[in-house]
Amino acid sequence: MIQAVAPKIEKNYLNEKVGLLSWLLTTDHKRIAILYTFSITVFFFIGGFFALMMRLELLSPRNWLVSAETYNKLFTMHGIIMVWFFLIPSIPGTLGNFLIPMMVGAKDVAFPKLNLLSWYIFMLGGGVTVYALFRGGVDTGWTFYTPFSTTYSTTYVVAAAVGIFIAGFSTILTALNFIATIHSMRAPGLTWFKLPIFVWSMYANSVVLILNTPVLAITLVMLAVERIFTVGIFDPALGGDPVLFQHMFWFYSHPAVYTMVLPAMAVISEIVPAFSRKPLFGYKAVAFSSIAIAVVGFLVWGHHMFVAGESVYSALAFSFLSYCVAVPSAIKVFNWTATIHGGSVSWDTPMLYAIGFIGLFTIGGMTGLFLAALGLDVHVHDTYFVIAHFHYIMVGGSVMAFLGGVHYWWPKISGKMYPEGLARLSALIVFIGFNLTFFPQFVLGYLGMPRRYAAYPEEFQMLHVLSTAGATILGVGYVLPLCYLIWAWHYGRDATPNPWRATGLEWKSSSPPPTHNFEVTPIVTAKLPYDYEAMKEELELV
Amino acid sequence: MSDPLVLELREQFATPEQQRHTSSIGIWLFLMTEVMMFGGLFVAYTVYRFNHPQAFAQGSAEMDIVLGSINSAILLTSSLTMGLAEFSAKFGRVRLSGILLFTTILIGLAFLGIKFTEYYEHYQQHEAPGVWFNHVGPHAPEVQMFFVFYFLMTGLHAVHMSIGILLLLGLIARNMVGSFSAAYHTPITVVGLYWHFVDIVWIFLYVIFYLPGLHK
Ligand code: HEM
Ligand SMILES: [Cu+2]
Numbered sequence: 001m002i003q004a005v006a007p008k009i010e011k012n013y014l015n016e017k018v019g020l021l022s023w024l025l026t027t028d029h030k031r032i033a034i035l036y037t038f039s040i041t042v043f044f045f046i047g048g049f050f051a052l053m054m055r056l057e058l059l060s061p062r063n064w065l066v067s068a069e070t071y072n073k074l075f076t077m078h079g080i081i082m083v084w085f086f087l088i089p090s091i092p093g094t095l096g097n098f099l100i101p102m103m104v105g106a107k108d109v110a111f112p113k114l115n116l117l118s119w120y121i122f123m124l125g126g127g128v129t130v131y132a133l134f135r136g137g138v139d140t141g142w143t144f145y146t147p148f149s150t151t152y153s154t155t156y157v158v159a160a161a162v163g164i165f166i167a168g169f170s171t172i173l174t175a176l177n178f179i180a181t182i183h184s185m186r187a188p189g190l191t192w193f194k195l196p197i198f199v200w201s202m203y204a205n206s207v208v209l210i211l212n213t214p215v216l217a218i219t220l221v222m223l224a225v226e227r228i229f230t231v232g233i234f235d236p237a238l239g240g241d242p243v244l245f246q247h248m249f250w251f252y253s254h255p256a257v258y259t260m261v262l263p264a265m266a267v268i269s270e271i272v273p274a275f276s277r278k279p280l281f282g283y284k285a286v287a288f289s290s291i292a293i294a295v296v297g298f299l300v301w302g303h304h305m306f307v308a309g310e311s312v313y314s315a316l317a318f319s320f321l322s323y324c325v326a327v328p329s330a331i332k333v334f335n336w337t338a339t340i341h342g343g344s345v346s347w348d349t350p351m352l353y354a355i356g357f358i359g360l361f362t363i364g365g366m367t368g369l370f371l372a373a374l375g376l377d378v379h380v381h382d383t384y385f386v387i388a389h390f391h392y393i394m395v396g397g398s399v400m401a402f403l404g405g406v407h408y409w410w411p412k413i414s415g416k417m418y419p420e421g422l423a424r425l426s427a428l429i430v431f432i433g434f435n436l437t438f439f440p441q442f443v444l445g446y447l448g449m450p451r452r453y454a455a456y457p458e459e460f461q462m463l464h465v466l467s468t469a470g471a472t473i474l475g476v477g478y479v480l481p482l483c484y485l486i487w488a489w490h491y492g493r494d495a496t497p498n499p500w501r502a503t504g505l506e507w508k509s510s511s512p513p514p515t516h517n518f519e520v521t522p523i524v525t526a527k528l529p530y531d532y533e534a535m536k537e538e539l540e541l542v
Numbered sequence: 543m544s545d546p547l548v549l550e551l552r553e554q555f556a557t558p559e560q561q562r563h564t565s566s567i568g569i570w571l572f573l574m575t576e577v578m579m580f581g582g583l584f585v586a587y588t589v590y591r592f593n594h595p596q597a598f599a600q601g602s603a604e605m606d607i608v609l610g611s612i613n614s615a616i617l618l619t620s621s622l623t624m625g626l627a628e629f630s631a632k633f634g635r636v637r638l639s640g641i642l643l644f645t646t647i648l649i650g651l652a653f654l655g656i657k658f659t660e661y662y663e664h665y666q667q668h669e670a671p672g673v674w675f676n677h678v679g680p681h682a683p684e685v686q687m688f689f690v691f692y693f694l695m696t697g698l699h700a701v702h703m704s705i706g707i708l709l710l711l712g713l714i715a716r717n718m719v720g721s722f723s724a725a726y727h728t729p730i731t732v733v734g735l736y737w738h739f740v741d742i743v744w745i746f747l748y749v750i751f752y753l754p755g756l757h758k
């Protein structure tokens with residue numbers, strides 16, 4: 001019994017209540033997802049604006065647009081906004097909020113009021129950070145390295161730190177909510193190994209966030225205390241150790257980079273089987289690789305400090321462990337490609353983004369191995385090579401996956417179809433723009449262009465101009481979906497409950513779903529997750 | 543009288559048992575984040591104590607071991623009354639439970655009172671870090687660092703105590719309107735776990751701040 005016969009339900013979560021207050025006071029996870037979508041989109045374009053300014057400045061070897069001081073603030077604010085106010089909350093806040101309760105067959109998350117509170121805390125943190133930005137910004141880099149951040153910088157370090165500190169609580173509460181939901185709200189019959197991989201990955205992601213975010217919070221507190229009271233914590237002149245700050249920061253931030261990519265992997269693991277019409281290859285291996293990433297990801301932070309006075313022995317250990325952490329990621333890549341192999345693949349927009357993700361994430365991950373090699377890292381540390389590496393993962397990987405996921409679940413979220421042709425074109429534009437922006441940066445870095453400089457030797461200009469050209473194309477690729485998705489929200493064709501003929505409980509509900517997600521609590525009888533074989537038979541019967 | 547179990551069942555849950563289970567997962571996860579947060583401070587303390595053993599012993603010798611020990615005893619007693627409050631709620635003795643919760647608050651306030659007396663003493667002896675700090679001797683900056691950690695960590699602990707007291711007040715209010723019963727008293731259990739956690743943190747704080755200076 002496929003979508004065509006499912007009745008259109010008149011009351012859904014979007015139209016059951018109306019008015020601004022009904023949104024601001026909602027405890028419905030689906031509406032909260034929309035609130036997050038709105039906020040992170042705003043932050044994405046703020047962060048994007050700073051990026052654009054940097055790329056423009058770098059058109060010329062001299063400071064032609066902004067001063068070196070302003071440039072420092074630009075990359076700092078870009079990093080802070082993109083990492084803490086876009087990427088980390090992006091997929092969990094939007095798709096995670098919308099989908100986890102639906103995928104486990106629940107009416108809502110475990111703690112709906114807490115969920116709304118998370119959004120308000122997030123907005124408060126964002127507000128404080130934007131305040132710091134308008135008062136004159138911060139120039140320490142998103143990494144806040146001491147003693148510059150505690151002693152020498154004259155910018156709004158404390159305000160920015162407070163903003164991030166506050167937003168951290170929102171991250172923690174959301175993660176806590178997800179874990180509790182996944183543990184105790186699953187529908188009857190939905191055992192752990194029947195859960196979609198999306199849920200597994202988001203679970204691993206939430207565990208990481210619960211364990212690492214508090215460490216960042218307390219590190220920022222120490223930084224602020226040192227700066228406000230001018231006492232010694234990290235200041236070597238007062239007995240402190242600036243490298244301890246780096247240890248604590250990266251103990252948070254390396255796992256944090258995984259919290260930017262695990263949700264992306266979650267999305268890809270749903271899209272790939274749906275558009276290959278095959279069960280996900282090696283389900284358990286993919287599920288456990290998320291857990292492995294979460295665990296091993298906590299043991300590699302020292303690879304950011306190979307040239308910061310780390311002993312050779314710990315550098316060796318961290319280098320080795322960094323190689324190990326690549327294994328579970330590789331397992332996922334192999335399993336996705338094995339899923340595609342021999343499938344009947346259709347090239348709809350979500351799948352285009354998924355393929356883009358797999359390729360670009362692989363390049364990002366492999367160059368991570370270059371950086372984890374002690375000898376090579378001495379050469380490329382703090383160069384554009386590093387910039388290219390993490391943008392391949394965070395932008396080429398995670399942002400692509402986010403866009404893929406938004407397109408994939410758009411019919412479910414909005415009840416409307418997006419314009420497929422235009423969407424495919426934008427996916428292509430994003431892919432081309434991205435590679436043109438960031439591939440030259442690998443070369444730049446290898447040739448010795450350091451990161452965080454506004455001026456550079458003439459011989460690098462050609463590559464920088466290429467990169468800026470790519471960035472404008474990429475910008476177009478991001479604005480297009482914004483426009484046509486808003487258009488589709490109002491004028492798109494009505495979506496059927498399961499337009500992709502995908503498995504998963506979320507597709508069993510109407511599009512958009514009713515406020516309580518399901519008319520009756522679903523009971524899961526399927527033997528396997530991603531049972532596309534069974535679905536094929538069902539389709540043939542019809 | 544309406545059945546409190548049905549009254550307190552939130553709409554996202556199917557059964558009271560599921561709701562209770564979920565709350566307990568929630569609080570344990572929250573306590574994990576607390577462990578990591580205090581953990582960061584303990585790591586930093588450990589690194590610096592290892593780097594500056596004499597200075598930290600010197601700073602610790604300035605602690606008021608008598609007040610500190612009394613406070614430890616006081617706080618452990620509050621854990622007892624908290625535990626008994628939950629215990630009596632379990633047996634439906636909600637009035638007794640309320641009284642015990644109130645006792646816990648009083649003991650908690652006593653702890654904070656003594657703590658602030660100690661802070662004040664340190665302040666008078668110019669041991670509060672920052673502009674108030676004035677210490678002559680070979681390791682002055684490192685001794686100051688000891689006090690930075692002392693104020694930061696016990697201060698954060700005191701903040702947790704204060705939040706705990708507010709939570710207890712909330713419990714008492716809910717208890718007075720008859721929310722709790724032998725069948726439903728999950729909030730008491732949850733707040734109890736938080737309270738015990740904060741007590742355990744103090745045990746560690748007592749050890750690392752008061753004891754290193756004992757044999758000087
Ligand atoms: C395949 C596993 C990975 C390995 C072995 C790896 C390795 C490394 C190494 C060694 C560095 C330090 C380079 C230097 O500063 O000299 C680095 C930097 C970085 N990586 Fe990765 N990485 C991996 C995956 C990821 C992922 C999944 C993300 C994000 C989602 C990521 C984001 C970053 C970021 C943001 C930086 C730069 C931090 C900064 O200095 O500002 N990496 N990576
Ligand atoms: Cu790392």
